[in-house]
Amino acid sequence: MLILLGIIWVLLGIYWGRKAKSMDGFMLAGRNVGLAFGTATAMATWVTSNTTMLAPQFALQLGIWGMVAYSTAAFGLFLFAPLARRIKDLMPKGYTSGDFIRLRYGKAAWLVFLGISIFYGFTWLISMGMAGGILMNALAGIPYEIGMTAILLVCVLYTLFGGLYAVIGTDFIQSLIIMIGIVVVGVAVIWSIDLEQVYTNLRTEKPMLLNVLLPASIMAIFNNLLFGIGEVFHSNVWWSRAFAMRKGIGQRAYTLAGFFWLPVPIAAGFIALTSGSLGINITSPDMVGPLMAGNILGKAGAVIVFIVFFCSLASSIDSLLAATSDLIVEDILKKMIKPGASEKWMRRASAFVIVGLGILTWVVCLPRIGTLATVLFFAGPMVASTIYPIATGLFWKSASAKGALWAMVSGTLIGLIAYFQMGWYTASLIGATVSIIVTVTFAKLAPDNFDWKKMDESVAQT
């Protein structure tokens, strides 16, 4: 099954890759993505391993609020919808989120933002590489190292051949498989478990998971919501799609994707709560999702779950590889190292960067550091601190470069202190709080008066 899925995605990558004749084609799918593909790619990318594997982990660790907390990440898509429209209006020829920060706030904020964004992209990639290995190990008994290597290899290959055309095309198919698969798994789980037994077991063995006043889970709700908003607002994964969609499509596509995504973490998270009543031992919390699905649904179910999880992983790894390589090629190589580089040179550089990112991710994934949550949420305060420089930067003329810079730096630092002092479930919230205070204070006390025309680089250069 693994080999079959791998071959299908790589062949589709080669097929769609034929369309990517120019750099605009390779990086932004010709800027011509419609509503169906736009919605599907946003939804499939957001149904990552972090949804199918971290939502169950949240439920196991933080109970019913854990599932709800995870589903609040949908607000990232809802709130990005109007931003996508504004981005397309302001920067019709833009390429990356880095372009926005550079044009809006200048070099110092741009460098800090690139550091945050590339680091986040990399931790997300690592968490998904790890998830691939964990998934194959839990469902098929394939050793972690082999499973992790296989999924990274497949995603690197088809992203390499097809660029964003392949990413969005495969995302469309993957989103359909994910949605059908989740409905099938959900119905099968409800059919095969005794809800009363699940409740009784939780009440006696894990009582705090049913407690609506479980402190850690109360803290996690807005922490996760703000982390989700930070992820979507800053990441080039979402900006590249906003640039790639036709004018007038982005807002509707992101809103629809949010609604499609919202119930997925609750469905995925619920099965984690059944582990105790079924007597299944969980050795690592990030394995609970696939392990439970495989156990409840038997061999045939395990195959369906395997396909769904594989699709959810692939749809995000490919997006991250493409978006992070765009950020490195466009913002670092083209803007800093080789201005005026030819399209051919950039295309070759993109290929090297995609392969390099794949190799680097593989090296870091190999020792399996921490659980998925601890790896991913380490980047939480960093991305949360970018929310306000971006949101105010898109709408307020008064948002200033110094405000943006200090919001990102102080939000990250103080958020990381919270990460170590209080727990990962507080870091994004603290980072976002510091960031909003600093951004708004600078905008009010030392306001800028930005000229929006500077955002359209093609016009500015003319």
Added chain:
Amino acid sequence: MNLRTTIASCLMVFCGYTSHAINLASPVFENAVEEQTNSGYIKLGWSLSADAVPMANAQFELQQADNKDFINPKVIYLGEDYATFLSGLPDGDLYHRVRSVSENEFSDWSPTVVVKVRHHSLELALTLFGLGALVFAFTVGIVIQGVRRVNA
């Protein structure tokens, strides 16, 4: 592991030992003697010493009690895994010990690990919840007000 177990069993038979002649190796927790959690979850892991000979069909029995003398303990895990993840724990001190079990034989109990569950205070949690709600409301406000201003 199975191959290792089979080879070990064959060697024992070859050497003339029976399973009753060999004491089961005691597992040892990989956790600190005293663990604290503010979130009500923790992973307990254990291992056998490097020179211990694994027994065929050996399992681990993990007990939990609310007192260090293990009066009225609960068996919270019996199986072949080397770890278990506990969650949803209420405030209090929970004592844990683990041993190897093979048919009618038992190893000695491991040294005890106490897990001190001290949830964050509800005041802190609700304060952060309120702060989060406020920050979220401002975020939504920035976006809605921005869109209105642009449309106007």
